[in-house]
Amino acid sequence: MASSPLRFRRFSTRLLVIVLGLLAAALLSTYLLVTKANQANAIAHIESRLAGDVKVFWASIDFRKRFFVEGAKVVSRDWPIRTLYLQPQLDLKTLRTTMESYAARLNAPVFATFDVDGAMLATTNDSLTNESCGPFRHLIRTADENGWEQNSAFGYLEGKLNVMIVVPLYAPEPNIIGWFGIAFPIDDRFARDLKETTQTEVTFTSGLTEDTKRVLATTLPPELARQVADQAPAELKPDGQAMVTNLGRERYVTLYAPLELLAEDPARITLQRSLETELAPARRLEQTMLFILIAALIAASLIAVAVARGVSQPLQHLADYTKLVAAGDYTRRIELPREDEIGQLATAFNHMTAGLAERDRVRDLLGKVVSPEIATQLLQSDLKLGGEEREVTILFSDLRNFTGMSERMAPTEVLTLLNRYLDRMSTIIEKHGGVIDKYIGDAIMALFGAPVALPDAAARALAAARDMADSLHDMNRELEAEGKPPLVFGIGINTARVVAGNMGSHTRLNYTVIGDGVNLASRLEAMTKEPAHRTSIIVSEATARAVGEEDKLRSLGHVTVKGKTEAVKVFAVDIQPRPWPTRPLARPPTQAPYVS
Amino acid sequence: MRSRLLFALLVLTAATRVAAAPATLTATTKDTKGTAVTDAVVSLIPLDTAAPPPAESTGEIAQQTQEFLPYVTVVQAGTTVAFPNRDTVQHHVYSLSKAKKFELPLYNPGQKESLVFAATGLVTLGCNIHDWMLAYLLVVPTPYFAKTDGQGRAVVAAPAGRYRVEVWHPRMSAALAQEITLSAGETPARDFSLTLKPDRRIRRGGANKSGGYR
Numbered sequence: 001m002a003s004s005p006l007r008f009r010r011f012s013t014r015l016l017v018i019v020l021g022l023l024a025a026a027l028l029s030t031y032l033l034v035t036k037a038n039q040a041n042a043i044a045h046i047e048s049r050l051a052g053d054v055k056v057f058w059a060s061i062d063f064r065k066r067f068f069v070e071g072a073k074v075v076s077r078d079w080p081i082r083t084l085y086l087q088p089q090l091d092l093k094t095l096r097t098t099m100e101s102y103a104a105r106l107n108a109p110v111f112a113t114f115d116v117d118g119a120m121l122a123t124t125n126d127s128l129t130n131e132s133c134g135p136f137r138h139l140i141r142t143a144d145e146n147g148w149e150q151n152s153a154f155g156y157l158e159g160k161l162n163v164m165i166v167v168p169l170y171a172p173e174p175n176i177i178g179w180f181g182i183a184f185p186i187d188d189r190f191a192r193d194l195k196e197t198t199q200t201e202v203t204f205t206s207g208l209t210e211d212t213k214r215v216l217a218t219t220l221p222p223e224l225a226r227q228v229a230d231q232a233p234a235e236l237k238p239d240g241q242a243m244v245t246n247l248g249r250e251r252y253v254t255l256y257a258p259l260e261l262l263a264e265d266p267a268r269i270t271l272q273r274s275l276e277t278e279l280a281p282a283r284r285l286e287q288t289m290l291f292i293l294i295a296a297l298i299a300a301s302l303i304a305v306a307v308a309r310g311v312s313q314p315l316q317h318l319a320d321y322t323k324l325v326a327a328g329d330y331t332r333r334i335e336l337p338r339e340d341e342i343g344q345l346a347t348a349f350n351h352m353t354a355g356l357a358e359r360d361r362v363r364d365l366l367g368k369v370v371s372p373e374i375a376t377q378l379l380q381s382d383l384k385l386g387g388e389e390r391e392v393t394i395l396f397s398d399l400r401n402f403t404g405m406s407e408r409m410a411p412t413e414v415l416t417l418l419n420r421y422l423d424r425m426s427t428i429i430e431k432h433g434g435v436i437d438k439y440i441g442d443a444i445m446a447l448f449g450a451p452v453a454l455p456d457a458a459a460r461a462l463a464a465a466r467d468m469a470d471s472l473h474d475m476n477r478e479l480e481a482e483g484k485p486p487l488v489f490g491i492g493i494n495t496a497r498v499v500a501g502n503m504g505s506h507t508r509l510n511y512t513v514i515g516d517g518v519n520l521a522s523r524l525e526a527m528t529k530e531p532a533h534r535t536s537i538i539v540s541e542a543t544a545r546a547v548g549e550e551d552k553l554r555s556l557g558h559v560t561v562k563g564k565t566e567a568v569k570v571f572a573v574d575i576q577p578r579p580w581p582t583r584p585l586a587r588p589p590t591q592a593p594y595v596s
Numbered sequence: 597m598r599s600r601l602l603f604a605l606l607v608l609t610a611a612t613r614v615a616a617a618p619a620t621l622t623a624t625t626k627d628t629k630g631t632a633v634t635d636a637v638v639s640l641i642p643l644d645t646a647a648p649p650p651a652e653s654t655g656e657i658a659q660q661t662q663e664f665l666p667y668v669t670v671v672q673a674g675t676t677v678a679f680p681n682r683d684t685v686q687h688h689v690y691s692l693s694k695a696k697k698f699e700l701p702l703y704n705p706g707q708k709e710s711l712v713f714a715a716t717g718l719v720t721l722g723c724n725i726h727d728w729m730l731a732y733l734l735v736v737p738t739p740y741f742a743k744t745d746g747q748g749r750a751v752v753a754a755p756a757g758r759y760r761v762e763v764w765h766p767r768m769s770a771a772l773a774q775e776i777t778l779s780a781g782e783t784p785a786r787d788f789s790l791t792l793k794p795d796r797r798i799r800r801g802g803a804n805k806s807g808g809y810r
Contacts, residue, residue, distance in 0.1 A: 077727060082692065082724060085692045086692060086697050086698070170722075170727075171691075171722055172720070172722030172723070172728075172729065172730050173727060173798050174796035174797060175720050175722075177692055
């Protein structure tokens with residue numbers, strides 16, 4: 001799932017990278033989209049405005065043309081004209097002065113009169129010759145051919161861009177006796193007037209057949225107008241072409257529209273608006289966006305680190321604690337008072353550790369209640385009832401006078417004394433590899449060779465019995481010093497094939513051995529009571545043979561055990577002579593009960 | 597002797613009368629679409645003999661309801677034409693045509709001015725005040741002429757002889773000319789197809805009510 005670049009040692013780094021990466025990608029792409037959209041919108045907006053501005057230009061031209069046409073119509077039927085024409089010879093000087101009057105009336109920059117063929121008769125502009133009035137002639141010819149009442153076009157007069165208008169002289173309509181021509185220039189003043197209406201930069205440039213594209217009129221400073229002229233595209237559709245150009249250092253949206261001229265390549269009108277100005281409010285917004293973007297990224301990283309820390313620290317804590325628990329310390333509990341999943345994990349961890357501690361204690365306890373070997377056997381055996389037949393050496397021991405003694409002592413004292421005795425004896429038995437099967441009051445039943453098989457089980461049992469006798473002797477010396485009566489016990493040992501296994505019910509069972517051999521061991525132990533045998537340890541023939549001390553032990557003859565048909569040979573084990581207790585065993589002590 | 601002279605005179609008169617029996621040319625004018633053309637002038641200009649001088653007649657172009665009546669007038673060169681003002685307002689008749697340049701400065705209703713038109717040619721008349729007033733006066737060098745009627749027909753009577761037939765209409769760029777020979781007592785008919793320019797007369801009351809906006 002995670003590719004190598006995303007494998008970090010620390011969760012917080014990973015979270016940080018992922019969150020920042022996603023956030024940065026989203027925010028940056030949004031920012032880029034917004035800036036692109038803003039720019040595209042601004043350009044589209046300006047383009048539509050420029051398209052409208054071109055219409056304004058045409059409308060203003062049309063308006064001015066119409067004004068002049070209608071004015072010329074009025075003055076063409078004026079009496080001075082007709083009167084001059086009535087005279088046999090047309091007085092050109094007077095005609096020219098009449099033109100001056102008319103030009104003044106109409107505010108027409110150029111006013112001229114032409115004959116029916118288009119030859120120039122008189123004009124208010126002294127520098128105009130018949131030759132330079134070619135455009136007027138062109139208009140007159142076309143109007144005449146088509147029977148138009150007026151004609152107009154853009155054209156050059158003495159190299160300057162003008163709008164030229166011709167209107168027929170009627171006498172009366174529809175009979176034409178001559179033509180009036182009016183021209184007004186497209187110059188810087190016109191451009192400035194258009195700029196005032198449209199709020200765009202206006203430049204008129206000449207067509208492309210000339211070597212240098214001339215600037216005809218402009219609202220811009222000369223260098224910039226020059227730039228505009230140079231950037232004019234070669235081909236233009238009638239509606240013009242809009243593009244983003246550089247003017248000086250600023251970007252402008254520029255519309256180049258063609259101006260059809262008489263008998264020339266079309267000139268161009270250029271309308272421009274600053275893109276930067278249009279974008280200014282958007283730019284402010286973008287800056288704010290950028291600021292928010294950066295702030296968001298910083299905030300996101302801080303929050304991501306904090307969140308990650310909030311997760312990784314407790315988890316690290318948990319990991320440390322888990323290591324301790326794994327090492328065996330079940331006492332640790334972790335403190336994470338949180339409501340979320342990590343808190344739940346901590347609670348579960350604590351429960352688990354408590355469970356482990358409990359299990360450990362149970363195990364320990366089991367090992368104490370039954371011997372560790374039996375505990376292991378029980379745990380491993382799936383706790384099935386039943387067992388197996390094997391040769392086991394069974395050792396029974398029992399205290400002779402304990403019940404009588406306990407009558408004279410406080411119950412707690414009794415338990416303490418008993419535990420002291422049992423502890424000593426059990427330690428010895430276990431030291432020799434024996435397994436305490438059970439305690440029956442003050443009696444001990446021990447197994448040698450089960451559940452763990454021992455090759456020298458009988459020898460171990462015998463050695464244990466001897467050591468137990470010695471230990472009892474030592475304990476009695478201590479008791480005497482304490483002023484307590486001595487203890488006397490008897491031990492019976494038998495080696496036989498018995499059934500060893502779990503006995504009881506499904507809910508309550510015991511690992512023990514069952515068989516005649518067990519009963520015999522118990523009987524042998526009971527036999528030690530008889531003073532005639534003068535021993536506290538009696539072993540069976542099987543045990544003696546197993547130990548190999550048949551001839552070393554004192555034979556006690558054969559005994560018949562209840563329930564068995566054959567008599568069993570038994571032996572006594574003599575301990576090194578030790579002073580027997582002087583008082584009779586049955587006589588209760590005369591001293592007061594011991595106070596512990 | 598006196599009876600011989602009388603007889604000779606009679607014979608001469610009779611001969612003359614026989615020689616001067618008029619032919620009648622019926623001209624029918626149509627335009628290129630086949631519509632009859634009204635107010636076309638058909639004139640017969642004699643080629644062999646000189647045209648007789650004009651009779652003591654006067655033409656008349658009146659001003660009435662701010663229009664010239666009639667629209668087209670034909671007179672032989674040398675005729676006097678009167679321009680009575682039968683209107684309720686003043687008029688200033690003028691013409692800048694080469695055939696005759698004149699003006700009759702503002703004159704009142706009831707007044708009448710007359711002019712002799714000696715040169716042949718077309719005289720286009722207008723009024724300085726009323727731009728729409730238009731009339732044509734065609735001065736022809738012959739007494740044999742007629743205007744076509746509503747059906748486009750004109751009947752011109754002339755003595756036998758060779759003639760140049762000229763058909764003219766205000767909307768023609770140039771007159772249509774043909775040669776024809778009339779024999780005494782004949783009544784030939786001729787059809788003429790005229791190529792007319794579009795009608796460009798001003799429509800009266802043509803000012804745009806909404807001030808020039810479409």
